[in-house]
Amino acid sequence: MTGSSRESLIAELDRLQAPRRVPADDYWNFTDLGLALAKTVDEMNRPGANNLQFVFVLTDFVHEPHGSSPYVQGPDASAWQALAKRGEAIRAGKALQVFGLVLPVDGRAGRDIDLVKAVLGELNVIRADAGTLSAWFERQATEIHRTKLALLARADLAKGWSWTVSPEGRHTVLSLRSNLERLTVASTWSPS
Numbered sequence: 001m002t003g004s005s006r007e008s009l010i011a012e013l014d015r016l017q018a019p020r021r022v023p024a025d026d027y028w029n030f031t032d033l034g035l036a037l038a039k040t041v042d043e044m045n046r047p048g049a050n051n052l053q054f055v056f057v058l059t060d061f062v063h064e065p066h067g068s069s070p071y072v073q074g075p076d077a078s079a080w081q082a083l084a085k086r087g088e089a090i091r092a093g094k095a096l097q098v099f100g101l102v103l104p105v106d107g108r109a110g111r112d113i114d115l116v117k118a119v120l121g122e123l124n125v126i127r128a129d130a131g132t133l134s135a136w137f138e139r140q141a142t143e144i145h146r147t148k149l150a151l152l153a154r155a156d157l158a159k160g161w162s163w164t165v166s167p168e169g170r171h172t173v174l175s176l177r178s179n180l181e182r183l184t185v186a187s188t189w190s191p192s
Contacts, residue, residue, distance in 0.1 A: 006137050033063040033112060034071020037119045038083055045090050052151050054144060055098045055120060058128075060105040063112040075115055087119035095151050096121070099140070101128040 036059070044053055065072045070079040098120045102110045104127070117123050126136050157163070162177045 030066040032065035
């Protein structure tokens with residue numbers, strides 16, 4: 001994400017207003033976390049989906065579905081239970097990180113975070129406002145890159161690679177081994 005797109009997102013979040021409830025509410029005036037999570041689980045499970053997945057949930061985390069939603073009942077209802085089981089089954093085969101950016105629309109923000117956790121598992125919660133959001137994006141870019149590298153390294157090691165790290169004077173030597181050949185990469189490392 002570039003600096004300008006980050007600033008644009010922050011500006012958009014600053015413009016959000018609390019929803020107004022009027023007697024003739026249309027469907028779009030409702031927040032249905034159940035339908036959103038069902039679509040997220042479908043996307044995570046689509047053919048060809050990557051096993052390394054990052055999910056970002058941006059909402060006020062207040063579940064207020066339309067009366068026709070299958071998720072209008074509470075978390076003990078069969079629709080929620082089935083969705084939680086689907087989410088659990090998919091998470092078992094994925095390297096997944098989920099981030100929940102709680103938009104401060106009103107005082108109820110964050111009320112239904114547990115519904116999201118029941119479907120997507122562990123959730124890194126960030127209370128979003130203009131100041132924290134900018135700093136969070138900076139940290140996440142680095143952390144996501146680090147996580148990708150770690151997962152790729154684990155996958156390669158599982159294919160028959162091994163590695164050792166040994167000090168040699170002021171240097172550290174990293175040795176990588178495959179079934180075919182030995183690769184040695186020397187690098188200088190100084191403790192800070």
